[in-house]
Amino acid sequence: MNTREDVVIAAGRLFAERGYHGTSMRDLGNELGLLGSSLYSHVEGKQALLVEVVSRGARFFQDAADAALARGGSPPDRLRALIAGHIGVVLDHRSEVRTYLNEAAALDDERRAAVIAARDRYEASFRTVLEEGCADGAFRSDVDVVIISIFILSILNAVERWYRLSGRIDRDDLVDATYGFVLDGIT
Amino acid sequence: MNTREDVVIAAGRLFAERGYHGTSMRDLGNELGLLGSSLYSHVEGKQALLVEVVSRGARFFQDAADAALARGGSPPDRLRALIAGHIGVVLDHRSEVRTYLNEAAALDDERRAAVIAARDRYEASFRTVLEEGCADGAFRSDVDVVIISIFILSILNAVERWYRLSGRIDRDDLVDATYGFVLDGIT
């Protein structure tokens, strides 16, 4: 009745809501209408599920960044595309994103290191665009691109924590507000 | 040998590092050189420890905001004081802050609601200063103060995730960089 993919998706949902250590295999089975022990015909174990959910989160982000940069354009255009892409991933793949951002500590050392490397690769997309914008005069050249990219990603990653689709602000408004704030601040 | 306070502090450290559900009472006892069962002569239970650690986190932030605003000054001055205060709390009380920001989901409904209310009260300090700055012309008046305060707090709360004291940037540099970014963005 359930496919391996169903199990991974349900696991992402529970890991996102209750955390990896707060989710038992029986909880997960219950979510799918079967016993905890029955999950082992679909997956190797609980840790393998976390690895798969986290890997999907990482891939969604990197794919979005690659797509955003592939269209080219000026540094501001590409920065806006990166921002829009990131927000799109957060809103469309919330469970995987939450698990990717918040449950990496539950991975073993090797897998956790891979996540950190993936995040740095992704962040480098932002740093590169910022550097090019500083070089061509679109952005202030006195900014520290490492710190600024952290600030921008802090805003983007936090969207998962507060944004509700039911609210008064829609996806495009959020992209506009974020891009506007990053460019000009509050003055 | 150990006081109740020792237990609460060690609990904050472990909850911050491994999460509430990833920390057992035996882990905590081990951290203090005693058995898990011995903790119950100091505290009522595991959930009570979480409540206390989270409450401390909330209090540190609210106290810092009250102190920052008590000195008065222009809206930009007060915004800078709020930012400096928040960063100070994150760096000085990292364990409590991490637990407060990341483990609230492990609280029961009533306590979790209290945390959400405390966060909103704190956020309101930022909103008020922003509104006053918009009214007196120090800040752009076309900004949405609700969204902007979320952006600012996103940057501030994320400091816990990436900042290392050993790095090249010290506390004052971080406050300057954050305040500068919030005011002017990257252009």
Add this chain to the structure above:
DNA sequence: CCTACCGATCGGTAGG
């Protein structure tokens, strides 16, 4: 996917 388990570990208690 279920039945029937396994040893390990969980939060917590009684009594000293």
Add this chain to the structure above:
DNA sequence: CCTACCGATCGGTAGG
């Protein structure tokens, strides 16, 4: 703060 436990739950397996 320890000894000696308690029932419940954990991730996981054998066999069908």
